[in-house]
Every structure is written in C-alpha cells, then in structure tokens.
Amino acid sequence: MTQYDYIVIGAGSAGCVVANRMTQDSERTVLLLEAGNPDTKPEIQIPLSSPNLPGSELDWGYFSEPEPYLNNRKIFCPRGKVLGGSSSINSMIYYPGQSSRL
Numbered sequence: 001m002t003q004y005d006y007i008v009i010g011a012g013s014a015g016c017v018v019a020n021r022m023t024q025d026s027e028r029t030v031l032l033l034e035a036g037n038p039d040t041k042p043e044i045q046i047p048l049s050s051p052n053l054p055g056s057e058l059d060w061g062y063f064s065e066p067e068p069y070l071n072n073r074k075i076f077c078p079r080g081k082v083l084g085g086s087s088s089i090n091s092m093i094y095y096p097g098q099s100s101r102l
C-alpha cells in the first residue's frame with residue numbers, strides 16, 4: 001500500500017496550488033483527492049464559452065436557506081465539483097480587487 005506524507009482534500013483553486021508547491025520538494029509525497037471528475041469538458045478551457053457550467057453536473061448545486069430579507073428566496077450558490085474546483089466553472093472571468101479600497 002502506498003503511503004503519503006500529506007493528503008490534500010479538494011483539487012480546486014487552493015488545493016491544486018498547495019499540492020503543486022508541496023511536490024516541488026521531491027522528498028515529499030502528496031495525495032491530492034478530488035470528489036469531481038477530470039476537467040475534460042471543452043467549455044472549461046474556453047473563456048466565456050458557457051454560462052451554463054454553474055448548475056451543470058460540474059456543480060455541487062448548493063442553495064442557501066430561505067433568506068427572510070429576500071422574500072424567503074433560496075439563493076443559488078455555485079461551487080465547482082471538478083478538477084480545478086470553482087475556478088473551472090467561472091468561465092475564466094476575473095474581477096480584480098481594487099487596491100485603493102483595501
């Protein structure tokens with residue numbers, strides 16, 4: 001049975017970076033576990049190609065509880081369930097923060 005020094009749960013934005021950094025030291029062994037499938041859908045790799053990745057089989061499909069200040073609506077909260085995590089279903093849109101407001 002293979003043994004690992006570290007196990008990283010979730011191959012999303014953070015998990016992939018952490019696992020990559022840790023394996024730069026060749027002495028360490030790291031197991032990266034992901035609940036979703038590989039990121040083979042072409043739409044994942046094409047900027048703005050599909051607004052339909054949220055809500056697809058690549059999404060965990062979370063909703064909030066009923067929000068009392070929003071007429072008890074349940075708010076859709078997309079979270080990626082695929083290699084790359086939420087960054088694989090965000091259509092490669094990037095809104096940078098404004099440093100002047102930090």
Ligand SMILES: Cc1cc2nc3c(=O)[nH]c(=O)nc-3n(C[C@H](O)[C@H](O)[C@H](O)COP(=O)(O)OP(=O)(O)OC[C@H]3O[C@@H](n4cnc5c(N)ncnc54)[C@H](O)[C@@H]3O)c2cc1C
Nearest residue numbers: 010012013014034035078081082085086087090093094095
């Ligand atoms: C539609 C959409 C648009 C976005 N747009 C922007 C934007 O414009 N600018 C911006 O800065 N951010 C944006 N974000 C947010 C950004 O993508 C996320 O904040 C970021 O990807 C979160 O990284 P993370 O590593 O915390 O989680 P994730 O990338 O979500 O990774 C978590 C991973 O863990 C896996 N996982 C969960 N539970 C388990 C388990 N039990 N076992 C194994 N694996 C598990 C999941 O499947 C997933 O792959 C957007 C997100 C979405 C969904």
